[in-house]
Amino acid sequence: MQIPTRPFGLMTKIYRHVLPEVHQQLSYWKQRAEAIPNSELRRQALESIRTKTFHCEGGGIYSLLAKEHLKEAVSFIVAYQTISDYLDNLCDRSTSLDPEDFRALHDSMHHALTPGQVLSDYYRFREDTDDGDYLKDLVLTCQRFLAAIPQLEIIQPALWELEGYYSDLQVHKHVKQDERVPRLQEWFQSHQPRLPKMTWYEFSACSGSTLGIFCIVSYALAHRKMETLVKQLKDGYFPWVQGLHILLDYFVDQDEDKEGGDLNFCFYYEDEETMIQRFHHFIEQSDQSIARLPDSNFHRMINRGLLGIYLADRKVKEQKQVRQLARRIMRRAGGAGLFFFVNGWLYRRLKPGL
Numbered sequence: 127m128q129i130p131t132r133p134f135g136l137m138t139k140i141y142r143h144v145l146p147e148v149h150q151q152l153s154y155w156k157q158r159a160e161a162i163p164n165s166e167l168r169r170q171a172l173e174s175i176r177t178k179t180f181h182c183e184g185g186g187i188y189s190l191l192a193k194e195h196l197k198e199a200v201s202f203i204v205a206y207q208t209i210s211d212y213l214d215n216l217c218d219r220s221t222s223l224d225p226e227d228f229r230a231l232h233d234s235m236h237h238a239l240t241p242g243q244v245l246s247d248y249y250r251f252r253e254d255t256d257d258g259d260y261l262k263d264l265v266l267t268c269q270r271f272l273a274a275i276p277q278l279e280i281i282q283p284a285l286w287e288l289e290g291y292y293s294d295l296q297v298h299k300h301v302k303q304d305e306r307v308p309r310l311q312e313w314f315q316s317h318q319p320r321l322p323k324m325t326w327y328e329f330s331a332c333s334g335s336t337l338g339i340f341c342i343v344s345y346a347l348a349h350r351k352m353e354t355l356v357k358q359l360k361d362g363y364f365p366w367v368q369g370l371h372i373l374l375d376y377f378v379d380q381d382e383d384k385e386g387g388d389l390n391f392c393f394y395y396e397d398e399e400t401m402i403q404r405f406h407h408f409i410e411q412s413d414q415s416i417a418r419l420p421d422s423n424f425h426r427m428i429n430r431g432l433l434g435i436y437l438a439d440r441k442v443k444e445q446k447q448v449r450q451l452a453r454r455i456m457r458r459a460g461g462a463g464l465f466f467f468v469n470g471w472l473y474r475r476l477k478p479g480l
Contacts, residue, residue, distance in 0.1 A: 127139075127143075127190070127193045127194060127196065128193075129190060129191060129193070129421050129424050130190065130424060130427075131421075131423040131424060131427075132423075132427075133427055136187075136190075136424070136427050136431075139190055140187055140190075143190075143196060144183075144186045144187055144189055144190065144196070144200065145183060145186070147186070147189070147196065147197055147200040148182050148183055148186040148200055148203075148204055151182075151200060151201055151204040151205070152175060152179060152182055152204060152208075155175065155204070155205070155208050155264070156172065156175050158258075158260055158263065159171035159172045159175060159260060160172065161258055161260075162256075162257045162258050162260050163256045163257070163258050164254045164255065164256045164257060166254045167216075167254050167255075167256070167257045167260070168257075170212065170215040170216055170219060171212050171215075171257070171260060173215055173219075174208070174211040174212045174214070174215040175208065175211070178211040178214075181207050181210075181211055182203065182204045182207045182208065182211075184432075185203045185204075185207045185336060185337065185340045186200050186203050186204065187428060187431075188203065188337070188340040188341050188344045188428075189203060189340075189344055190344075190424070191341065191344035191345050191348060191421070191424070192344040192345075192347040192348050193348045194348075195347040195348060198271055198274070198347055199340075199343065199344045199347050201267065201271055202267075202268055202271040202272065202343055203340050203343075203344075205238070205264050205267040205268050205271075206235075206238055206264075206268050206336065206339070206340075207336060207340075208264055209234055209235055209238060209261065209264045209265065209268075210235065210292070210336055212261070212264075213231050213232060213234070213235070213296065214296065216231060217231065217296060217300040218300065218388070222251075222252055223300070223301055223302050224251055224252075224301075225297050225298075225301050226251050227251035227252055228296060228297040228300050228301075229293075229297050230246070230247075230248055230249070230250055230251050231248050231249070232292075232293035232296055232297065233246055233248060234248050234261055234262075234264075234265050235289050235292065235293055236286065236289055236290075236293065237265050237269070238264070238265045238268035238269060239268065239272065239282065239285045239286060239289055239339075240269070240282070240286075241269040241270070241272050241273035241278070242269070242273075243269070245262050245265060245266075248261055248262075249261075272343070275343070275346045275347060276349075277346050277349075277352045278346070280346075280352045280353060280356060281342050281343070281346050281352050281356045284338075284342055284356050284357070284359070284360040285339055285342060285343070287360070288336075288338045288339050288360065288364060289339065291332075291333035291364070292333055292334060292335070292336065294313060294333065295310075295313075295330055295333040295334050296334075298310045298313055298330075299330070299389050303387070306389055310326055310327070310330055311326045313326075314326035314329045314330070317329065321365065322365065322411075324365070324369075325394070327391040327394040328365075328369060328373070328391070328404070328408075329365070329369075330391055331368075331369045331372040331373045331376065331391050332364060332365035332366070332368050332369035332372070333368075334368070334372040334375075335363075335367075335368035335369075335371045335372050337363055337367065337368055337371055338359065338360055338363035338364050338367075338368055341359050341362075341363055341425075342356055342359050342360065345359060350420075355420070358418065358419060358420075359419065361415065362415045362416060362418060362419045362425070363415070366408055366411040366412040366414075366415050367412045367415060367416065367425075367429060369408055370405075370408040370409060370412050370429070370432065371432050372391075373391065373392065373405065373408065374432060376390045376391050376392045377392050377405075380392055380393070409429075412429050413426065413429065416429060
C-alpha cells in the first residue's frame with residue numbers, strides 16, 4: 127500500500143481502509159467495557175468510547191504509514207488511545223483529586239509501551255477497582271503488538287519521552303483547582319531550557335497529544351530504518367504539531383469548559399488577537415517541522431486536516447465568537463484545509479453521534 131500524497135487519495139484510503147478497521151477494534155473494546163463489573167468504571171469506559179471515538183479515528187490515520195501492517199498499527203493505536211481517553215474520563219469526571227491516584231492510573235500508559243513489564247494495580251488509590259481486567263487487557267494488547275517490532279529498543283526512548291510529557295500533564299491538570307496552574311508552571315520551568323520560546327500553557331498543550339507516538343510506531347511497523355528517523359519524527363511532531371492539535375481541541379471546547387469549570391489552555395491568552403497570532407505561529411512552525419520529514423506531503427496533509435476537521439466540529443457553529451475566529455484560522459489552512467473542512471463537516475453530520 128502506497129502512502130497517499132494528495133487529499134483525495136488520503137480520504138479514499140481513510141474511508142476504505144482505516145475507519146472500518148478502527149470501528150471494528152472499537153466495537154471489540156466496547157463489548158469488553160460493557161462487561162466491566164463495577165458500575166462507575168463501566169460507565170466511564172463506555173462514555174469515553176462514545177464521546178471520543180473521533181480520537182481513535184484521527185489517530186488511526188497514522189496506520190497508513192505502516193503500509194501492509196496497517197491492521198497491526200490500528201490495533202495498537204485504538205488500544206493505546208482508548209487507555210488515554212478512559213483515564214482522562216476517570217481523572218476528569220471522578221471525585222478523586224489525588225495526584226498519587228492519577229500517577230498510578232497513568233503507569234498503565236508507560237507499561238503499554240514496555241513489553242514484558244509486570245503490570246500493577248492501577249486502581250490502588252481509588253474505591254472503584256473491579257474493571258474485569260479491562261485496563262490490563264488494553265495494556266497487554268499494546269505490549270503484544272510492540273513486542274513484534276524488531277527495532278523496539280531503538281524507538282522506545284522516544285516513546286517513553288512523549289508518554290512522560292503526556293502522563294505528567296494529566297497528573298498536574300487534574301489535581302485541586304488552586305494547585306493546577308502552579309504545578310503546571312513549575313513543571314514547565316523544569317523543561318523550559320530545552321524548549322523553543324513558548325508559554326507554560328502552550329507547553330502543556332504540546333504535551334497532551336499521542337500523535338507522535340502513533341507516527342513513530344507506524345513507521346517502525348513498516349520496517350523503516352529507525353536509528354536516525356526516530357529523532358526526526360519526534361522532533362517533527364513535538365512540540366509544534368502536537369501543540370497545534372491540542373490547542374485546536376481546547377479552542378472548540380471553550381464554552382463547554384467554561385460551564386464545567388474545566389482547565390482550558392486557550393483561556394490564558396491575554397486576548398483573542400494574541401491567541402490567533404500564536405495559532406498562526408504554531409501552523410507555521412508545524413509546516414517547517416514537517417518539511418524535514420520523509421513523506422512530508424502526507425504529514426502536511428494531516429496537519430491541514432487537523433485544522434479542517436476540528437474547525438468543522440458542531441461546537442464551533444454554536445459559539446459565535448469561536449466561529450468568527452475559526453474563519454480567520456481557516457484562511458491560513460489554504461485549499462487543503464478547506465477540502466478537509468468540507469469532509470469533516472459532512473462526516474460529522476452523516477455519522478450519528480458526532
